[in-house]
């Protein structure tokens with residue numbers, strides 16, 4: 001054991017070791033989330049029990065961080081502000097430009113995790129069929 005090594009949960013982690021932890025597992029932690037496998041976006045709203053926190057300041061504090069899509073602390077994503085601003089425009093444009101329908105055929109959604117190398121996706125994601133909207137002044141469909 002070298003001087004700068006750390007011990008985490010009884011395991012020695014040497015200086016320079018790359019530590020990767022599965023965010024997907026954190027997001028499904030039943031000790032942190034109520035019904036983690038249920039699609040309940042309102043859980044992130046204040047009215048649904050969600051709370052706002054400063055991810056930069058909270059990284060070294062004792063406050064529990066339940067989710068960190070942009071990382072946290074010193075190496076937090078510097079594009080977070082840009083991303084949060086644009087994601088709203090992005091979604092709004094997708095809704096404005098396309099009519100969204102479920103794709104025909106077999107499209108049962110399965111939220112179970114499916115790992116592809118380092119990325120975890122849904123086992124069977126929702127398949128959407130997009131139709132470009134017509135911006136004809138008389139006939140907007």
Ligand code: HEM
Nearest residue numbers: 068069070071072074075076077078079080082083084087
């Ligand atoms: C929804 C959109 C985005 C998500 C979810 C995201 C997520 C992340 C995450 C998880 C990290 C790693 C943080 C860590 O190591 O703790 C990261 C790093 C980074 N992101 Fe983003 N990001 C997004 C958009 C952007 C945008 C729009 C930019 C630039 C304009 C950007 C630039 C960067 C850079 C430069 C780093 C490396 C920071 C460093 O290592 O010091 N990201 N991002």
